[in-house]
Amino acid sequence: MINVTVIWALIILFIIQPDIAHEGAVSGAQLFVHALLPYLLPYIILTQWLLKMPSNHLPSSQWSRYIKAYVLGSFGGFPVGAVTVSEMKKNGEISTTESSLLLAACHAPGPMFIIGFVGNELFGSVASGWKLLIAIHLANIMFFLVLLVFLRKQRVKTVPQPPVERDQKTSPLLGSIKDSSSVILLVATTVIFFSSLGNVLSHLVSSVFPIDMGISKTLLLAVFEMTSGVQSATEHFSGDAMYPMLIAAIISINGLSIHIQVMTLAKGAGISILPYIIGRAWNTVLVPLLFILIY
Template identity: 80%
Template sequence: MSNVLFIWALIFLFILQPDVAHEGAVSGAQLFTHALLPYLLPYIILTQWLLKMPSKQGTSQWSRYIKAYVLGSFGGFPVGAVTVSEMKKNGEISAAESSLLVASCHAPGPMFIIGFVGNELFGSTTSGWKLLIAIHLANIVFFVLAMSLLGSRYQQTAIPTIPQQDHKTSPLLRSIKDSSSVILLVATTVIFFSSLGNVLSHSISSVITVDMGVTKTLLLAVFEMTSGVQSATEHFAGDAMYPMLIAAILSINGMSIHMQVMTIAKSAGIRILPYVIARVWNTLLVPVLFIWIY
């Protein structure tokens, strides 16, 4: 009942503020078209194509982990979830291993961090590299610690069974087909949560006397990461806390990205609890590591 009331409340907010909702939706669509699609689509297609090629059997456990991390963590969200899900479907990793890998193979793309955040926002590619190192360091430490504590139980459940491949369709065509659903998911969540964050921030600011910049940045950071980064830059660039604020927003990720990952993971039968724990871990650790390295 509470969910129904919440949904109706949001519907009324969208009806009462169509211009604000439209502005947020347009902003989300522009973010997707200009900042996400050009980098995400080619990488997802190539990753899917590579994963659909016949793989060598008998590879070591850690070589499969490295493969998942390299392919999944350097293409941006939600490539990690797509990569791990495909490897689970191929029988390269078990269900238990895939839950830890989805939690760990989760990072923004290097081009976004180094090029956009580092060069354009921080004015230094070196700062972008330091932030990227902090993110990957937190991910790797989480995975190693989790495997150290749960490794024996997780290894026992790993029974790779390579399914029959569909030889009627080429791997490239299948990768393009599978990638289209992922891209549609990303576009839908980015546009929806950008519009939602915009409507809620204006609504709260009109009812409660709070700083619009703080409200908008906080809500957009919770709902859509890239919009939150843009809002933080608009309102807090030049402040001493600005680098740590950007690191925190990138660690929180936002509901848009979480919905993408959870939808992909659920469709492959992957547990999401380790992913939730890892996001709390990264939110607390990445800003501290970044400031320490910075």
């Protein structure tokens, strides 16, 4: 009943403030088209294509499979990690337990986004972008190693799932394009919706409470949609000394938009999301701290 009430409240809020909702949706759509789609789509297609290529044998070493998942999944931007891990589980390359651990570890923004957009355009320093990227990957790798220590027995006992039979008449490239289109649609939908929702709620909070619009908008967009949160932080806090740490914190939080993308893909592949949730809490705390030390 509470969920229904909240949904109706949001519907009414969107009707009352259509111009603000529209402004947020337009902003989200522009961010998706200009900042996400050009980087995300080619990489997802190539990753899916590589994973769908027929293979007569699986990598003998479990660490080679982990490295494959991390390299393919962690350097293409959100939610390529979830796409990669889900596909490897369907192929029978990793077990159910391994897939849940890798889902938590193979989750990072793309290097082009961090180094090119955040580092070069926002920080005005490519070196700062590299430092933030290193902090993110250090936190991910540390978390995965910790999980392996605590869950070693469960991982050893887990038997990989048999690979899913694929239609031999469909080429790997066509299959990758088809699957990638659904992922891109998921990303676009969540980015636009949560950008609009965050925009509406930030105006509501600022009108009800004596809170500066820049603060409320940045905080709410950081919770709902990462890229919009980064943009808002840049508009309102780019001249502050805390600005680099604020950007690092927003990126480590990821936002509901990205979390829902990952959870949707994980659910479709039957992967547990508990390690992912723990991993996001870990990164939210550790990434800004590591960035401070490196910065």
